[in-house]
Amino acid sequence: MFKNNKKAQVGETLTWIIATLIIIITLIIFIYASSVLPKEHISPKVNVEDEVDGIEMKTSFTHFLAQNKNKEIIDDWIKKENE
Amino acid sequence: MNRILEKNKKGTNKILSIYWFAILILIAGGIFAMVYTFYNRPYDVRELEANVMANKIADCLSNKGYLEKEIFNGNFLLNEDNFLEKCNLNFNIEERWEEPQYYTKVSFYNLADMDTSIFDVANGNKNLISSCEIQKDKEYEKLAKCVERRFYSLDEENNQYLIKILSVVRKTEKNV
Numbered sequence: 001m002f003k004n005n006k007k008a009q010v011g012e013t014l015t016w017i018i019a020t021l022i023i024i025i026t027l028i029i030f031i032y033a034s035s036v037l038p039k040e041h042i043s044p045k046v047n048v049e050d051e052v053d054g055i056e057m058k059t060s061f062t063h064f065l066a067q068n069k070n071k072e073i074i075d076d077w078i079k080k081e082n083e
Numbered sequence: 084m085n086r087i088l089e090k091n092k093k094g095t096n097k098i099l100s101i102y103w104f105a106i107l108i109l110i111a112g113g114i115f116a117m118v119y120t121f122y123n124r125p126y127d128v129r130e131l132e133a134n135v136m137a138n139k140i141a142d143c144l145s146n147k148g149y150l151e152k153e154i155f156n157g158n159f160l161l162n163e164d165n166f167l168e169k170c171n172l173n174f175n176i177e178e179r180w181e182e183p184q185y186y187t188k189v190s191f192y193n194l195a196d197m198d199t200s201i202f203d204v205a206n207g208n209k210n211l212i213s214s215c216e217i218q219k220d221k222e223y224e225k226l227a228k229c230v231e232r233r234f235y236s237l238d239e240e241n242n243q244y245l246i247k248i249l250s251v252v253r254k255t256e257k258n259v
Contacts, residue, residue, distance in 0.1 A: 027113035035120040062148040081233040
């Protein structure tokens, strides 16, 4: 009877050891992911062009005041920013 | 024999509770490590800061489509010394930096020659200009961020002026 008990205990201990290993491996995977993710995907990229842009508004308003005089030439020049 | 089994059961329970505490501490530590590594990186807001500076300068130069009288009254009234004061800018805001971490240059053009500026004014750390030259093809994290904005404005006689603002922010140690 004692022999049988011992076998059961060994089986149960193995289950716990494997469960612990799974927990540790899962934790390591999540810690690694949380260190890699901010660098690749979640680094903040602010796209100012999508926001309401005060400088663009200034140009539009001046075009209106100047009755669109030389509008195309001016807009072409402005498009070259950051080139 | 029943007594022996009962004692054994108590011992197993004790070991199990120690094991559960160990696992609890392990998981709590893991969650702490995850949050710490995720939020430990500083946010790089230099591009945004450079854009804000360019916007601020544009507001200072032109209002409601016309050049400000303090800036232009037939002649340009800006120079390197009064530029920051007129635009309410202060480049020495933090004591941790030995050198200014900003540079800005404003160039005015007229329509007759859109490649050669008729007036320039600049202020800040001139050493940062090289960062903009280097990053024309590829961006480097450790170098200063450069933003160029263009717009146009009128003077009182409705002459058209094209204005280019170059805004550079370094502050690498704080943002990268």
